[in-house]
Amino acid sequence: MMHLTYDLHIHSCLSPCGDKDMTPANITGMAAVKGLDVIAVTDHNSCKNCGPLLAMAREYGITAIPGMELCTEEEVHVVCLFPDLYAAMDFDSYVYSKMLQIPNREKIFGEQLLYNENDTVIGKEPNLLICNTAIRFDEVFDLTAERGGLMIPAHIDKTANSLIANLGFVPPDSRFTCAEFKDMARLPELRGKNPYLNHCHILSNSDAHYLEYINEPEFTIETAENTPKAILEALKIAK
Numbered sequence: 001m002m003h004l005t006y007d008l009h010i011h012s013c014l015s016p017c018g019d020k021d022m023t024p025a026n027i028t029g030m031a032a033v034k035g036l037d038v039i040a041v042t043d044h045n046s047c048k049n050c051g052p053l054l055a056m057a058r059e060y061g062i063t064a065i066p067g068m069e070l071c072t073e074e075e076v077h078v079v080c081l082f083p084d085l086y087a088a089m090d091f092d093s094y095v096y097s098k099m100l101q102i103p104n105r106e107k108i109f110g111e112q113l114l115y116n117e118n119d120t121v122i123g124k125e126p127n128l129l130i131c132n133t134a135i136r137f138d139e140v141f142d143l144t145a146e147r148g149g150l151m152i153p154a155h156i157d158k159t160a161n162s163l164i165a166n167l168g169f170v171p172p173d174s175r176f177t178c179a180e181f182k183d184m185a186r187l188p189e190l191r192g193k194n195p196y197l198n199h200c201h202i203l204s205n206s207d208a209h210y211l212e213y214i215n216e217p218e219f220t221i222e223t224a225e226n227t228p229k230a231i232l233e234a235l236k237i238a239k
Contacts, residue, residue: 001222004037007215008065009079009154009180009205012053014043016110016130019210024052025119026211032060035217038231040065042079044129045099047092048114051085055117065228069154070095071130072137077154077161079180080144083229087147094143098135104128137167141175150232152178155207157186170196177238180205199238
């Protein structure tokens, strides 16, 4: 088995809250400098910068997983990861059809920049990406699974836009096998209140919007191979 250092929740400058330095090349370059094995770009409600990120990751010799930070109808944030770009973009199209079509106001929310594989800006996403979608939390497992993907309730310990903060509890019929913590010190407390988490893989990602906040190589994932599919399959097995 391999133990891979990771950061599976990073925002590019496609997210309106992402710094302009968060280009695909800069993200992968910083991950390489920090010594990470695996990364994922997970912009708000969009996978449209995943293709350029995958191309840059190949240049740097880093494994990259295409993903998205979905905002559900209940405004719960969920990291959704996929085994390949085709599955990610299929999910992207579905999510886009479930979004509120509200024009982005750049002076308030920030630019939403689209890149190509040469790390050059090729356009902007016109609709605001940080709104909630018409997708319920209880729909996300099937929507990701049918595309070979994995859902991870994001920053579950936060007081806003998290599963516990917004719904008040972990639904007893949940099927997710991973949960993300920002502050690992809160893990014992929340496991005590939510026994479901005892059967989940616990990840600690950066949710980085700035290059310097990308994870250091502190946490690892155990997997048979260093490929997106193998990593996701390892995380799908409940503990």
